[in-house]
Amino acid sequence: MSSRVGALFVYFRTVTQSRRHFFDFLFKFLLAIVILIVISPFFLVLIQVASIGFQQVFGSGPGQGLEFFTTFPGVGLAGGVRNAFVGTVELVVLAGGVGIPLSVFGAVYITEYTQAGWTRAIVEFTSDVLAGIPSIVFGAFGFAFLVDFLHLGMGIIAGSLTLAFMMIPTVLRTTQEALRAVPMSLREASLALGATKWSTTWNVTLRAAFPGLITGVLLAIGRVMGETAPLIFTAGNNLSVPTSLTGSGSWVASMPYTIWAYISDPREYLQAKAHGTALALMIMVLTIDVVANLVSRKVTRRLV
Amino acid sequence: MSNFKHHIEVHNLSTWFGKKAILKDISCYFEDNTVTAIMGPSGCGKSTLLRTLNRLNDLVPNFRREGEVVFRGENIYDMGYSVYDLRKHIGMVFQRPNPFPMSIRENITYGPKLHGVKDEDELEKIVETSLKKAALWDEVQDDLDKPAPNLSGGQQQRLCIARALSINPPVLLADEPVSALDPISAAKIEELIVELKKDYTIILVTHNVQQAFRVSDQAAFLYLGELVEFEKTKRIIEAPADERTEAFITGRIG
Known part of the structure; x- marks a missing residue:
């Protein structure tokens, strides 16, 4: 653990030793953030949809699981799509x-x-x-x-x-x-x-x-x-x-x-x-x- | 008309791509069961001449032609002459190996099937004889159903020769068939060409004088679209009559 902290410290010293080093590091960091923003919608959508929908598609209640695909819409909870x-x-x-x-x-x-x-x-x-x-x-x-x-x-x-x-x-x-x-x-x-x-x-x-x-x-x-x-x-x-x-x-x-x-x-x-x-x-x-x-x-x- | 059987004759042939003149008033003939080499520096019209013989240049937009190419006594550019029948009798091998994206067997049976051979046994026999003629049978006989593009370059080129031979055309055109290959495969294919002239009339385009000397019986030397010399290969190479031919043979132009 301490060696990791040490490595981080060395890294931090390397990237801050001059303006040029620091800007190089800064852009690498910003680009990494950009790519996180770029891919996050996919995961956010997936999480949002799955958090509510998962139970419907894979659950076992009325109108859930296999029934979700094999039954027509019914009254209330019953029936699938x-x-x-x-x-x-x-x-x-x-x-x-x-x-x-x-x-x-x-x-x-x-x-x-x-x-x-x-x-x-x-x-x-x-x-x-x-x-x-x-x-x-x-x-x-x-x-x-x-x-x-x-x-x-x-x-x-x-x-x-x-x-x-x-x-x-x-x-x-x-x-x-x-x-x-x-x-x-x-x-x-x-x-x-x-x-x-x-x-x-x-x-x-x-x-x-x-x-x-x-x-x-x-x-x-x-x-x-x-x-x-x-x-x-x-x-x-x-x-x-x-x-x-x-x-x-x-x-x-x-x-x-x-x-x-x-x-x-x-x-x-x-x-x-x-x-x-x-x-x-x-x-x-x-x-x-x-x-x-x-x-x-x-x-x-x-x-x- | 003529008493020649598969003789190709070219009479006063000139061709253009758009406004650019490629071939200028060429007349020559190709004797049966020999190898004729068409030599010349790059861009002199060798390939154009070859591709005019099986009308493959028809595909090029803006291609224009005057003069005649006579095959078995008929001008192949006459109205109503079937280009598909023509190409059935004149096979072609290209500069770069271009096997179809199919199995080895399908590459060979493609041509015969086009021309109506349906019998499985007969197709099987064609596959074997064509591959044997192209000296490829021993290497691939157990892999006939493997994809052809997996073969090595030299094997692919021999497969392409086998494919051309599958419909048994009396004439075989070869457009610098070894220039894209390694020396060992090239030597194999040269040997093959000499072997094949027993049964086929071969017209070979090359810019390699040594190759022309090794395999051909007569040679045509083209320079800037003109037919400079047309003679026995030995004669052309040992005693060129024209100084341009001599310059090409000695390597001063090329």
């Missing part, structure tokens, strides 16, 4: 089913089939702008265009299409980057064997770009999973799961919407459920991020 859990999964699967192919093939066309020029610049510019648009604007657009103008009505279709719109710019741009990183010589090798452009793109270029592509896709999924604003005006809400594709039967709950609805409710047990849902959502998004990381590293090691 199965409607929100299933709704989010359905919304994300549908949004991905529409948004991922559109953006991947769009990126393939723009990167592989057009040359740098006006078309490409316009597509890249619009998707960059689109990626920066606040999500509430997507919600408003989804309501005005899909729900109202196209008469789709609120529900799972309008909700998932709005989420798909949100995914498109991110997935398009990451796919483009991944395709660009594939060396030209791989495409040439395939073409020189007599392969057509399409077969080269499908079998060689996309395959080589797969790690980057899958990372972009999973990150986009993780992002739209937590979006509330696009769903407020487009998906409606539901205490059960959607039973039809149109009309009020198609209304669908989602985890972010449920969090928002429960947290603004004065009843304390609903606020607890909101925290539980938030914790579950965070775990899901985190899992997807980790999987994205693992997949891209695994596949990269296998292929390149």
Whole structure:
């Protein structure tokens, strides 16, 4: 112990022996504080959400633990958020089913089939702008265009299409980057064997770009999973799961919407459920991020 | 038309990238079952000439060409000529090894599958014969399902040769195939090229005079896009007719 104090004392003398030493030490110290501030929100949020929500997700009372995911909202404490859990999964699967192919093939066309020029610049510019648009604007657009103008009505279709719109710019741009990183010589090798452009793109270029592509896709999924604003005006809400594709039967709950609805409710047990849902959502998004990381590293090691 | 079988002839070929003239009025021919070396200093158009033979330059924006490349009596730049069929008959090996990000086996079967070979036994046979021809079989026969990019540089390049041979093209183009490799792998591949000329017509781009001398039967010397000399390699190297050729061979330009 005393040797540690001694070491600290020596250190203190070293850093204070001159102005230059002291300022060097001071900046090191300040930068360390900055990084603490930078990472603290993550832990503060986690602690805040988990301190109330943990009991909901992992506890064993009524509507807690596994029941939290498997039962629909009930009276009082009973019931979980199965409607929100299933709704989010359905919304994300549908949004991905529409948004991922559109953006991947769009990126393939723009990167592989057009040359740098006006078309490409316009597509890249619009998707960059689109990626920066606040999500509430997507919600408003989804309501005005899909729900109202196209008469789709609120529900799972309008909700998932709005989420798909949100995914498109991110997935398009990451796919483009991944395709660009594939060396030209791989495409040439395939073409020189007599392969057509399409077969080269499908079998060689996309395959080589797969790690980057899958990372972009999973990150986009993780992002739209937590979006509330696009769903407020487009998906409606539901205490059960959607039973039809149109009309009020198609209304669908989602985890972010449920969090928002429960947290603004004065009843304390609903606020607890909101925290539980938030914790579950965070775990899901985190899992997807980790999987994205693992997949891209695994596949990269296998292929390149 | 002509009585040549796989003969490639080049008639008055000129090419441009944008406004920049790369090749200027080149005429030559490549005899069957020989190795023809295309030599010249960097930037003289060697690779462009090679890539014009299988129309790989078509991919480059602003590429323009005049003159003809005749393969088996047909101008490959004619309207309606199938570039995919052409490339099926003219294989290519590149400067840097570029195996596909797949297993060794898939690298070889890729070409045959494209051209309609579906039978598993036949594909298996193609894998074996191609790898044997490329002198790689002994090293990889137990690892056919391992990813090709894990091979060493020299092995990768031989895999690329095997891949080019998998569809059995009568003509093989090689664009400085050993310049990115260590001397031992380079020597192996040079030996391989000499071995392969029994069955294939090989056109080899190189800026290495010694290499051209070791492996080629005839040689073309390009300088600033012009075909300066086109003769038996021995003749060019022992008694260059043009002073630019002599300057290149003796190492004064390069």
